[in-house]
Amino acid sequence: MEFEQVYKTYWDRIFRLCMGFVNDYDIAQDLAQETFIIVWQKLDTFRNESSIGTWIFRIASNNCLRQIEKDKRFPKSDLPIHLSEEKQTSIEPQIQFLYKCIAELPETERIIISLELEDVRQAEIAKIVGLSEANVRVKIHRIKEKLTQKFKENGQQ
């Protein structure tokens, strides 16, 4: 599989996963880039045991978990990444509120719900996170309830 193709196909999905985890545009951008750096380094070791999606999502979610340690690390990259200048955040409050609520969930729930919203099949989510499929189903149900509750309390309909 060509790196460039993988990059084009998965960037948006990986970015949203990271965004759901940290709810900070710049950090999410950094995390997504780090993920693709790892993907780039490891692409030759990818064997078709699992789908490439599962493989990439595992790398991305593990990288998100790892960033907990680096919390204070982010000295803004001194590289001219053109994006950071024209800062782009979603203006729609509903979208913002959704991402905020997700980023406030316990870490693993953030990952599970992000994958679910990305239309990853529950069997795949189970393989990414390392839970049973039944367990994933229950968790997704509960998380959705929590989110609905928060939306209602906030009057966001």
Next chain:
Amino acid sequence: MDNNNIDFKALWKKQTVSQPNIEDLMARLKQFKKAAIRSLWITNVLLLATSAFILFVWYYYQPQFISTKIGIIITILAMVIYLFTYNKLLGKYKNIETTQTNNEYLRNLILIKKKQQFLQTKIMTFYFIALTTGICLYMYEYASRMTLLGVSLTYGLTLLWMMFNWFYIRPKQIKKQQTKINELITKFEDINAQLE
């Protein structure tokens, strides 16, 4: 939109995303590689320079006593072992397999952190003891030619400095490292518990 059925998926996908050029990513990749190589160089150059200096002293002053030579060897060995274990641990940590499940990944992360917690204390203690022994042995030859006052001054000051390190800096350093690692271990364990 129905109150009980908010379309989270639609909302989720409306998040603005901007994909950086692949060139930007490649630039960052290059930078990243360079930084890794640079840090490797700095450690090794420092180590080499110190060793070269000590060996130069050995060669230039031609020590007569065996104690001096043993002292030199112990000192260099202490530094080499310290840097070696430290780098190895760091390497292991950086290279945790990222393609496993979150559950396995977290468990590995905890395992390595625990190993690090254990090693750091041990290695640090070993480093201090070896260095002190090495330096005391090394000084013996030169001290043996000094007056009693000179000897007590030289050893007194050196040992004072070592004791300051041992009783003040070492425990402080260990405590700092341990607190940091313990916090992380607890955090990772908490997260992993979410998956039970």
